[in-house]
Amino acid sequence: MLNAIGLEKSFGTQNVLNGVSLSVNEGDVTAIIGPSGSGKSTLLRCLIYLEKIDQGSIIIDERDLVKDGIYAPEREIPLICAKMGMVFQHFNLFPHMNVMDNMITAPMLVKKRSQASCKEQAMQLLNKVGLQDKTEAMPLLLSGGEKQRLAIARALMMEPAILLFDEPTSALDPELTGEVLDTIKSLAAEHMTMLVVTHEMSFAREVAGHIVFMADGEIVEQGPPQTIFTSPTQERTRTFLEKIL
Amino acid sequence: MPAGIESILTTTKPLLTGTTTTLELFALVIVISIPLGLGVTFLASGRNKVLRGIILVYVWIMRGTPLMLQLFFFCFGLPFLPVIGKYLVMDRFTAALLAFVFNYAAYFSEIFRGGLLSIDRGQYEAAQVLGFSKWQRTYHIILPQMFKVVLPSVANETITLVKDTALVTAIGVVELLHYAKTTVSRTADISSFIYAALIYLAITTVLTLVFKKLEKKYSF
Numbered sequence: 001m002l003n004a005i006g007l008e009k010s011f012g013t014q015n016v017l018n019g020v021s022l023s024v025n026e027g028d029v030t031a032i033i034g035p036s037g038s039g040k041s042t043l044l045r046c047l048i049y050l051e052k053i054d055q056g057s058i059i060i061d062e063r064d065l066v067k068d069g070i071y072a073p074e075r076e077i078p079l080i081c082a083k084m085g086m087v088f089q090h091f092n093l094f095p096h097m098n099v100m101d102n103m104i105t106a107p108m109l110v111k112k113r114s115q116a117s118c119k120e121q122a123m124q125l126l127n128k129v130g131l132q133d134k135t136e137a138m139p140l141l142l143s144g145g146e147k148q149r150l151a152i153a154r155a156l157m158m159e160p161a162i163l164l165f166d167e168p169t170s171a172l173d174p175e176l177t178g179e180v181l182d183t184i185k186s187l188a189a190e191h192m193t194m195l196v197v198t199h200e201m202s203f204a205r206e207v208a209g210h211i212v213f214m215a216d217g218e219i220v221e222q223g224p225p226q227t228i229f230t231s232p233t234q235e236r237t238r239t240f241l242e243k244i245l
Numbered sequence: 246m247p248a249g250i251e252s253i254l255t256t257t258k259p260l261l262t263g264t265t266t267t268l269e270l271f272a273l274v275i276v277i278s279i280p281l282g283l284g285v286t287f288l289a290s291g292r293n294k295v296l297r298g299i300i301l302v303y304v305w306i307m308r309g310t311p312l313m314l315q316l317f318f319f320c321f322g323l324p325f326l327p328v329i330g331k332y333l334v335m336d337r338f339t340a341a342l343l344a345f346v347f348n349y350a351a352y353f354s355e356i357f358r359g360g361l362l363s364i365d366r367g368q369y370e371a372a373q374v375l376g377f378s379k380w381q382r383t384y385h386i387i388l389p390q391m392f393k394v395v396l397p398s399v400a401n402e403t404i405t406l407v408k409d410t411a412l413v414t415a416i417g418v419v420e421l422l423h424y425a426k427t428t429v430s431r432t433a434d435i436s437s438f439i440y441a442a443l444i445y446l447a448i449t450t451v452l453t454l455v456f457k458k459l460e461k462k463y464s465f
Binding site: 088091105109 | 373
């Protein structure tokens with residue numbers, strides 16, 4: 001589904017990604033963990049073309065977004081990236097649109113779908129994330145948890161094959177993280193392919209089938225949660241987990 | 246007809262003619278300079294460095310010199326330019342209109358630039374990952390949010406323009422203030438100044454109310 005090979009990225013003189021290779025299979029839930037500044041978010045942002053890599057290849061659903069550092073032609077990039085959706089730490093809802101318009105604007109404009117079919121799909125998804133009674137509400141009036149659930153539903157409107165989450169609960173009050181994590185869990189139960197950058201270790205352990213530990217722009221260790229959380233082979237993984245658990 | 250009412254009518258009639266010219270100038274400047282200012286803002290935020298440099302100098306001159314001087318320049322100065330000067334002889338209204346449009350487009354572009362800077366990068370990113378084209382992103386996501394931010398400043402600038410139109414009386418365009426001034430000197434009665442003031446107040450009050458409505462509409 002998604003393959004990244006030898007990704008390198010630097011901001012000025014600082015290397016943020018040092019030869020990162022990652023592979024996500026269909027139906028996988030992969031959690032990326034690691035200390036702040038380890039390059040987790042940058043990796044995610046590079047995969048969905050919010051940042052450009054300097055070297056390496058990214059293949060999405062058998063199409064090259066970038067091959068050996070050379071990007072696909074500009075007009076093809078949106079088509080390749082359309083396979084992916086993204087949920088941001090700070091939600092990035094459109095503040096000037098109500099809940100329903102946040103949901104339907106992208107599919108109507110981008111996919112040229114009818115308003116009626118978009119609204120129908122939106123109601124189903126809003127039901128799923130528990131926002132069916134808020135269709136007319138403006139984002140400003142939603143709680144943090146509701147905002148993020150709306151952001152997830154909005155991303156699903158575009159029917160991505162893979163959903164990327166960039167610290168989806170980091171901007172939430174602790175008592176609101178549960179409802180967002182539950183939403184992600186229910187997607188996992190439906191075998192949605194997901195790549196989640198997170199600081200929620202218990203969530204990663206419970207939901208992800210694959211854990212990637214990153215530090216200093218490298219993937220230090222990866223494997224099933226049982227291995228990573230109970231018997232990590234790398235010293236850096238151990239130190240990190242001891243600090244955080 | 247009682248003498249009092251008749252005298253009011255004879256003094257206000259030319260004032261109303263002048264008001265038409267004032268409103269015409271005002272409306273044309275607004276209708277042209279706001280889109281132009283928006284265009285300048287987007288050009289200035291583009292990648293072309295030469296264009297950005299030209300715009301920087303343009304805004305610098307328009308904001309840094311008196312509007313009155315710019316009016317004189319467009320009306321009396323342009324025809325003296327070597328070679329092209331003879332093609333730049335315009336009637337005074339057109340010259341005034343051009344000067345105002347150049348000046349106000351510069352101010353509006355600065356207001357819009359501030360509005361554009363206030364929009365969170367996350368909005369661009371969300372639009373991109375949802376597949377919006379650049380044009381769709383600008384039109385559906387960025388502009389509506391920008392309008393909300395700039396509305397109070399645009400209102401302020403618009404009301405200033407109403408009053409600034411009175412400057413054209415200095416280059417001999419016959420508008421509201423011009424008629425008020427000539428009536429006062431002809432009749433030795435200052436009431437025309439009061440009437441003119443009331444007319445300006447009426448225009449600015451209506452505009453203030455319109456912008457209040459707009460601000461309410463854009464309060465999300």
